[in-house]
Amino acid sequence: SQTIHQWPATLVQPVGSPLSLECTVEGTSNPNLYWYRQAAGRGLQLLFYSVGIGQISSEVPQNLSASRPQDRQFILSSKKLLLSDSGFYLCAWSVRLWGRGRKDTQYFGPGTRLTVL
């Protein structure tokens, strides 16, 4: 079965410090991968999504970047964090499953709660 890992679970960082959040998926190959951010009491905002190694689409201009160095690894980074970067960061994956009417769906990792002070 497929699983998705994110770490760390919680992170407190000072303003201006760098950031690296990692997400890995097991049990599947060539997944679509996504980074979302959720501010307190708000919906999910899509930050980046990737359909393959080295292929990243950025949805929102910001001081964050993403990379996909391996098929099942997705990294979210920042060189200098802002206060507004605080939030709940979620990695997700989806994969196309054809046959018997099944199609894509999307599953989330456990998330990283980031507080920038």
Add this chain to the structure above:
Amino acid sequence: EDKVVQSPLSLVVHEGDTVTLNCSYEVTNFRSLLWYKQEKKAPTFLFMLTSSGIEKKSGRLSSILDKKELFSILNITATQTGDSAVYLCAVENSWGKFQFGAGTQVVVTP
């Protein structure tokens, strides 16, 4: 630009009540609509809907999609305090991109 609007934004009900949540959408090249339940952690998947008029059921939860009128509803019958959560609706386009609504916060009181 793809758009998903959920209503109401929040509601409070008593245990045993029935709840109906709405999700309307505008999306280019619709592929699917998904419902998630989120407590104080990552969202958990509930339903994926791709065809109009076919109800999906899981216990006390059910959902249906209307692709002509561009909306979906999520029903929860005989609510329990464990149903308290934020319910998220998302639509997927043919490029595999998901757009989420702001969510509906449901509070079920004993």
